[in-house]
Amino acid sequence: MKVHPIISIIFANLFLCYFLNIVSKYSTDTLQLLVFSIIIIIFGGYIAYSSSWSDKAIIGLYNSLLFLLLSLLIIKFVFKTELSPNKMLFFFIILPISGLIGGYIGKLSRKYLANEQKVE
Numbered sequence: 001m002k003v004h005p006i007i008s009i010i011f012a013n014l015f016l017c018y019f020l021n022i023v024s025k026y027s028t029d030t031l032q033l034l035v036f037s038i039i040i041i042i043f044g045g046y047i048a049y050s051s052s053w054s055d056k057a058i059i060g061l062y063n064s065l066l067f068l069l070l071s072l073l074i075i076k077f078v079f080k081t082e083l084s085p086n087k088m089l090f091f092f093i094i095l096p097i098s099g100l101i102g103g104y105i106g107k108l109s110r111k112y113l114a115n116e117q118k119v120e
Helices: 005-026 030-050 058-078 085-119
Strands: none
Touching: 005 030, 005 058, 030 058, 030 085, 058 085
């Protein structure tokens, strides 16, 4: 079932929050948490693209940008902490690129599945 892109972005962000919460509870190593976070964000971009009726891979980027905005608001106003340069790099470069990669993977898989159905 394909839904409106905004609904799919919200759904993918709920997915991101849920699984990042689980990973953060059981991971004590910072590098391990970073790798799992990137994988989950890529998968969130994939979910945002594949559940929307839109045929644009940039939906994954929008998903990660919304997650970036919400994360920064929570860090700044709830936890009242400052970001180090390494965290700034992660938030402003790696997060959007990861979401875009997930959207692009979703686009490739949708094209591949469409070609598979045409062949048969």
